[in-house]
Amino acid sequence: MELLSPLVPILIIVIKSGVAIFALVTAFAYAVWIERRVMARMQSRIGPNRAGPFGLLQPLADAVKVLLKEEIIPQDAKVPIYLLAPAVSLVPALLSFAVVPIGPEIEILGQKITLYLADLNVGVLYVFALASVGVYGIVLAGWSSGSKYSFLGALRSSAQMLSYELPLGLSVVGALMLAGTLSLVQLVEAQKNAWFILLQPLGFLIFIVSAVAEVNRAPFDLPEAETELVAGYHTEYTSIKWAFFYMAEYINMIVVSSIAVTLFFGGWQGPFFPPAVWYFLKVAAFIFLFIWLRATLPRLRYDRLMQFGWKILLPLSLVNIIATAAIMVWQG
């Protein structure tokens, strides 16, 4: 045992990573299920209810179906990049979850275990960096598919990324200034007394709008606008490669919701329930918001979206930073 003790932290990390990935993939599966059920109710339909009780086994059935689909590689595809793109899309989505704290430290078998994988001192930066890498998956997929619809999807995606990463990054600066840290764990602690949504309402609004654009959800789902571009960047993808994009989208949605919860809604903090439950409820509320938006709003047009990003959100987020700074200086 003495000899093994240095290995224990490593073992814990490995187990936690495994659990995190498993949890994320499960969360993805059920986010899809919830989306389909909730959207169905909003649209006066029933939604999937055949596989298992309340259709709870639907994700499993979908997974089997997707795995058994024929693998098709288009003739004009640039094969290595074409195959790489889905992974480039999915892996950063999974990785960015590493810094999200879903609760305080707990003790299992005498070992102190943190409910996050890493407490990076540049946590927020790390998440945004990975999100930017994830966009490459979309751009590469669109470019390498050898299809014009995919290509247009990729073009839109890069334009969208350029217009929205900036306000997204700037919108959280206010919160970061208040907390004085980039670490997500310390950010949660900084909100012990007041959630940052109360101190940074404008920052939050900008963040949530940019976040919807960042994860390509309606009304900003231009890169995959079905009625215009067939399926946008993933038009030419089938089978598990397509599922990767699908997973990336939903996991990104979960990650973005987690970041919103961590930065503006006090993370896992809350009365009565255990921290993990609070975290889960808050994220679920955001997922619901995403679904609600999708069921309600029409799609923006690509030039209007860029105008909105550059002419409204970016100045607003700068104003937010300056105002926050001014108030902080004024209050000493």
Add this chain to the structure above:
Amino acid sequence: MSQNAARTETMVLNMGPHHPSTHGVLRLILELDGEVVVKATPDIGYLHTGIEKTAESLNYTGAISLWDRVDYLAPLSNNLGFVLAVEKLLDIANIPPRAQCLRVLLVELQRIASHLVWLGTQAIDIGAVSVFLYCFREREQIIDIFEMVSGARMMTSYIRVGGLAQDIPEGFEKKVRDFIRTFPKRIDEYETLLTQNQIWRDRTVGIGKLSAEEAIDLGVTGPILRGSGLNWDIRKSHPYSSYEQFEFEVPLGQNGDVYDRYLCRIREMRESLKIVEQALNRLPKGPVIIDDRKIVPPPREELATSMEAVIHHFKIYTEGFKPPVGEVYVSIEGPRGELGFFVVSDGSAQPYRVRVRPPSFINLQALPRMLQGRLLADVVACIASIDIVLGEVDR
């Protein structure tokens, strides 16, 4: 120009015939500069079924069923247009008032059903998915009414030369009243989701503009023409089937863009509902088909007692009726615009030639003009605002 100067070229995008939002099998050859449409060329013919030719080998009653399949979103309007043409050929003027009134009622319900499909697809093309399902929920109510009267949900073939195939069944009035009661609230619901929605306005105001002059030059009719501000509705200008007895307004737009066409059609649904209500309130009693044994088969019970009835029955079902030699053109205001039927008779029981003036086909001409210099995202909005039915375009 130096060798290094950036060189741009346009891209040709083949949109359709299998594309989610070309409303069937329309093919568009788009020349794009980035996402800006330089040139759009519609290519039609993928749904050509030779329906007009088929009509030449059927008798007049049999041919009625073909027009259901021409514009499958407004089968009753098509029935009516053809039947009116044949009635003009036969010079029948004494259609029973009950039949007239029911024809108006059903065709207006049909207009609402057709506009609901348009609204749903227009919304889904712009990305508002839910509206599509709400529209189909209400359309289902109308289709239930059609099933009740004709036995078929879509391919009704209910209107006959001289009147209607049969009288409306019991419970019809209640169903229509239910619909009249609930539907205005539903329209309000659609409007809450769309009319003042900033994104919706962004996507439709000023898009696909067509001035009244251009619309006239292109022969465009229906809500598109009225959206451009021109008051032209055949129900008003050349009333048929007792439309002159009904009170309704013709909604007009001003700018001739997608948004104005949207508003026109939404208001048209409200007006149609008014007509339906009036028709139901005044529905006269009496027969629903004329009493001319050379054209209409005798009632079933007469067959047991009257030899003459048996002969008429035999003649009509083996041969059909024979209109005099001649040609007529009759047009009605279909949901999509002027729906005309040109019928030529050579004195036999089959039409010599039937030519349909399909509003979709002619309205589609306006598409390249609407798309000039617009973005790819506007293409689908414009196609939807024309409200094409490819079955009608290609026939």
